[in-house]
Amino acid sequence: MIIMKTLAQFVQKRREDIGLSAKGLAMKSNLPIEIIEDIESGKDLFLATSVRQNLAKGLKCNPQEIKALEKDFSTVTVSEQMIESLKELILNGAGGLKCPVCGADLVTRIAKMYDLEDNLVLSPKAHCVKCSFQIHS
Numbered sequence: 361m362i363i364m365k366t367l368a369q370f371v372q373k374r375r376e377d378i379g380l381s382a383k384g385l386a387m388k389s390n391l392p393i394e395i396i397e398d399i400e401s402g403k404d405l406f407l408a409t410s411v412r413q414n415l416a417k418g419l420k421c422n423p424q425e426i427k428a429l430e431k432d433f434s435t436v437t438v439s440e441q442m443i444e445s446l447k448e449l450i451l452n453g454a455g456g457l458k459c460p461v462c463g464a465d466l467v468t469r470i471a472k473m474y475d476l477e478d479n480l481v482l483s484p485k486a487h488c489v490k491c492s493f494q495i496h497s
Contacts, residue, residue, distance in 0.1 A: 365429075366402065366429060367399060367402075367404075367405060367407075367426065367429040367430055367431075368399060368400050368401065368402040370425070370426070370429050371385075371396075371399050371400055371415070371419065371426075372400045374419045374421060375400075375419065378419065378420060380418075382396045382397060382400065383396075385415075385418050385419070386418075388417070388418035389414045389415050389417060389418030389419075390414050390417075390418075391411060391414050391415065391418070395411060396415075399415070404490070405430060405431035405462065405490075406430050406431055406462060406490050406491045407426065407427075407430060412426050412427060412430075431462070438460045438461060438493070442460050443495060446460070446466075446484075446486065446495060447484040447495060450468045450469075450470060450484035450485075450486060450495075451470065451482060451484050455468075457486070459488040459489075459490065459491060459493050460493070461488065461491050461493045462488060462490050462491040462493070464488050464489050464490035464491065465488075465489050466486045466487070466488055466489075466493075467486065467487050467488075467489060468484070468485065468486045469484075469485050469486075470482050470483065470484055470485070471483040471484075471485050
């Protein structure tokens with residue numbers, strides 16, 4: 361028995377073993393073909409729970425088998441300097457920011473709040489579309 365080292369290898373081999381094309385797996389999993397292609401190319405290393413469950417259904421396996429091969433971003437630390445830099449970019453209206461953990465797109469916004477003296481305080485917020493990285497102040 362060969363042990364799969366990557367999520368991409370596991371999904372591709374499992375799909376081939378059950379006789380499905382990438383398009384067939386997408387249909388069985390009720391996922392867009394682009395997601396299957398991104399996983400098999402190694403582009404997606406961390407999956408949303410719903411994607412993992414649908415993929416497991418299509419691959420006829422347990423979602424935990426897939427999760428075990430995903431990259432664990434929970435142990436990755438981002439320096440305070442990097443977070444402060446991202447906050448500054450958000451406040452200055454920079455777009456197209458990428459996650460410092462996984463490189464995926466960051467969804468950003470500026471929360472408008474007021475302090476006790478009724479002064480406007482702008483608070484940068486961000487979260488990653490792929491992993492659990494987020495900025496909140």
